[in-house]
Every structure is written in C-alpha cells, then in structure tokens.
Amino acid sequence: MPRQPFSRQTILTPGGLVHAGHFDNGADYATKRAHGTDDWLLIITVSGAGLLSGVRSEPGDAIAIRPGTAHDYGTDPAVGRWELAWAHLLIPGHCLDLVDWPEAAPGLLRRHIADQELLGRAVVAIDEAERWSRSGSPYDQRLALNAVERALLWCAVAGGGPEPINRDPLVRQVCERILADLADPPDLASLARSVGLSPSRLAHRFTAVVGVSPGVWRERHQLRWACQLLDATDHTVAAVASAVGFSDPFYFSKRFRRFSGRTPSAWRNRSGPAQLPPGRGPEPDAGSASDPGLPGFPRT
Numbered sequence: 001m002p003r004q005p006f007s008r009q010t011i012l013t014p015g016g017l018v019h020a021g022h023f024d025n026g027a028d029y030a031t032k033r034a035h036g037t038d039d040w041l042l043i044i045t046v047s048g049a050g051l052l053s054g055v056r057s058e059p060g061d062a063i064a065i066r067p068g069t070a071h072d073y074g075t076d077p078a079v080g081r082w083e084l085a086w087a088h089l090l091i092p093g094h095c096l097d098l099v100d101w102p103e104a105a106p107g108l109l110r111r112h113i114a115d116q117e118l119l120g121r122a123v124v125a126i127d128e129a130e131r132w133s134r135s136g137s138p139y140d141q142r143l144a145l146n147a148v149e150r151a152l153l154w155c156a157v158a159g160g161g162p163e164p165i166n167r168d169p170l171v172r173q174v175c176e177r178i179l180a181d182l183a184d185p186p187d188l189a190s191l192a193r194s195v196g197l198s199p200s201r202l203a204h205r206f207t208a209v210v211g212v213s214p215g216v217w218r219e220r221h222q223l224r225w226a227c228q229l230l231d232a233t234d235h236t237v238a239a240v241a242s243a244v245g246f247s248d249p250f251y252f253s254k255r256f257r258r259f260s261g262r263t264p265s266a267w268r269n270r271s272g273p274a275q276l277p278p279g280r281g282p283e284p285d286a287g288s289a290s291d292p293g294l295p296g297f298p299r300t
Contacts, residue, residue, distance in 0.1 A: 017141035017224060018148055020087035020129035022046075029082060030074030036107075038212070038220075039088045040099070041065040042148065043073075044113075044155075046123055048081035050074065055104045057084075060113045062122070062155045064099045066211035069107025085126035087148045090220050093175030096210065098152040101159070107211070113158040122158075125151035138231060170195050171209045174202065178218045182225055183245050185218055222246070223259040230268040237264045 023029075025048075043052070043063045050057040052073040057063055065071065075082040091099065101109035113119040129147035132140050174191050186194070191214065192202040206214045222244040229240045241252035256264050 017227070018087055018089035018129060018144045019133050020085070020089075020126050020144060020148065022083075022085045022123075022127055022130060024083040025075050025081070027075050027077055027080040031071055033071035036065065036067065036069045036071050037088065038067050038216075040067060040091050040211070041071070042087045042089070042099075042126075042151070044085045044119070044122055044126060044151070046083040046085060048083050049076035049079040050082040050084060051076050053105045053108055055108060055110065057082075057110075060116075060119050062101075062111045062113060063104075064101060064109040066107040066109070068211055085123045085151075087126055087129055087151070089145060089148050090224065092145075092149075092221075093172065093179055093217075095149055095152060096172065096175065098149070098156050111155055111159045113155060115158050118154050118158040122151045122154040125154065141227070168205070168209045170197075171206055174206060174214065175210075175217070178214070179221060182218070182222050183243055185222075185245055188214060219255065220259070223256055226252070226256060226264070227260065227267065230264055240264065 041064070043050070043057065043065075045057045045059050045061045045063075047059050049059075050073055052063055052065070053070070055063075056076060099109055101111040104110040113122060125147045129144040129151070132144040132147060134140075135143075137143065173195060177191060177194060178185055188199045188203065192199040195202065197205070203213055206217070210217055212220075226240050226244045229235060229243060233240075235243070237253065238249040241247075241249040244252075246252035246255070253264055256262075256267070260267055262270065
C-alpha cells in the first residue's frame, strides 16, 4: 500500500530531537519551505527520483540539507514516482563528521551509496527511527536518534569515510567544549580564545560548517537536555532550568515553549511523542543583545 505523502505544513522534530518516515510518492508530490527548518533533513532515495533545489536524486543518493537552507523538493516529473526514507534531526556535535559530504548546491550535501547492502541497512535504520519516534517509549527519541546515527554511519562506510577537505577539527573542538558543561557553558569570547580566533571569525566559521551560530547550537542542546530531564526526573521546572544553564526559569519556559511547542509542564505531562507546531521552528528573540541566563552569545 502506498504511504501517505508528506505534508508541507508539518515541521517534524518532536521535542527538538528526531522524527522520521518512509514515503512512496506520486508525480504531484512537492514541498517548499522558504526558510527551511531549524534542524537537519536527511533524505535517502530508495527508488524513483526526486528533485531538490534543482539537484536530481536517484536511487542510492543520500541528501543532507543544512538547517536554515530553503526546502524546494519533490518528485522528478520525468519519472513520476519517488520513494524516500527521511529524518529531521539535530545532529549531535560528535556526528557532524558523518555529513561531511560534497555540496551539490548551497546547503545541500550529497553522497551516493552504490553498495545495495549498505543502502538497505541505511534505509532499515531510518525505518527503525520512524518506529521509535512514534512508539511512546520513555526512550523513544534517544533510540530514534541512535537509529539515524547508524544510518549516517552506513552512509559513511559506503563513502569510505568523510571528505577530508570538509572536516574542521576546530569546530568539533568548540562543539565538544560547549557540550562538556551545558549547565555553565563558556561564552563566545572564551570559546574564541580557546581556538585562537576572534569571536566574529569563530561565529562565521562555526555557522559555515554547522549551519547555525554557536549560540543557537548551544541552546538547542540545552533544551534537548531539558526534555530528557523533564522525562526522567521529578525536578521542578526551576531546577531543570538551572541544570541546563538558564538562570531565569521564566525565560527558560519561554525558550522551551518556542523549541518544543509546549510549556515544560505540558511537555512532562504529555502522553506519547510531541511534535513542534507548523512553521519554521523556534526563532531567537529579538531585542536584547544576549540571553539573560546565557551570557556572551549575541542573538542572531
């Protein structure tokens, strides 16, 4: 039975972690998002063909679209059918090297998987991520993220490893420093000093590699951690806010709601997986120059 077509009105990252699916679409399938999404989108073409910002995707092609890159994709009309396995996710810092693929178009990375066995393993991993993301298990999102990471690893094995020209050890070092202490993260100036760059140069280089600024990347991981703490502990919202580096619990609640579509209390009391509301996803606030509880990162 054909799977249901993708809805262009749905942003698909529950709680900011991962959401996945597997569709078999006809000739009329098309999706446009002028500003993209705030997460990565991984698409593996299983059969048929698709067009993504003018780039043709054939069976065995894996496409990774950076956060903030416009989405303009659909079935190749010359073929009339496109079967794809896909996942929206926030890629952890330690996995960024797994999407160091050649850039086929601005913000759109591509790797071809010629080995049918490896292609099948990657698709099966995405299908497993889909099942976990909808399971309602207390560990659903972590298991789904694990499954997508395995899909990326099979892509890496198929390609013989990451492209050396695209690897950036400096950016990985910055990611590791941020993740080392999310409760008390280093500010941008400190990060810049640690790698011998000015704050502006670091912000530019980080954004070019990761797709978002250091501050946005850091906040996403803080809020992901908050999701886990709300699920796994009975700590108060204020305690969770403090544990993930927000000094102001009211500001934390505001940012968490933008991130997940729910207040922290509603997130904790939900039944089953939650989804972000329609739209581009959480946006940084306009106004003051830096986060009250997270100093040193300019708003973007």
